[in-house]
Amino acid sequence: MKATKTCPKCGSKSVTYKKGSSNSYSGKFHLSIWRSAKLERYICLDCAFFEEYIIKDKSFLKWSEKQKKNIKPNLDDDFVDFV
Numbered sequence: 001m002k003a004t005k006t007c008p009k010c011g012s013k014s015v016t017y018k019k020g021s022s023n024s025y026s027g028k029f030h031l032s033i034w035r036s037a038k039l040e041r042y043i044c045l046d047c048a049f050f051e052e053y054i055i056k057d058k059s060f061l062k063w064s065e066k067q068k069k070n071i072k073p074n075l076d077d078d079f080v081d082f083v
């Protein structure tokens with residue numbers, strides 16, 4: 001939806017964009033206690049379907065780089081350790 005500007009549910013091209021306000025709680029997504037990310041939404045004006053994305057600002061990129069280092073190549077290994 002972000003890339004195509006077309007609604008994946010109904011195929012409408014009437015897709016609008018809305019940035020989450022930095023003041024409102026719903027406009028933020030908490031990555032951690034200290035870090036929150038601003039959100040952007042793509043909304044279909046015909047069927048009201050919407051998608052949310054985190055705005056890739058400096059704060060998000062720093063956080064995502066850290067997360068990438070924590071991704072394990074094989075998730076099954078984690079499960080074996082847990083059991």
Ligand SMILES: [Zn+2]
Pocket residue numbers: 007008009010011012044045046047048049
């Ligand atoms: Zn739609």
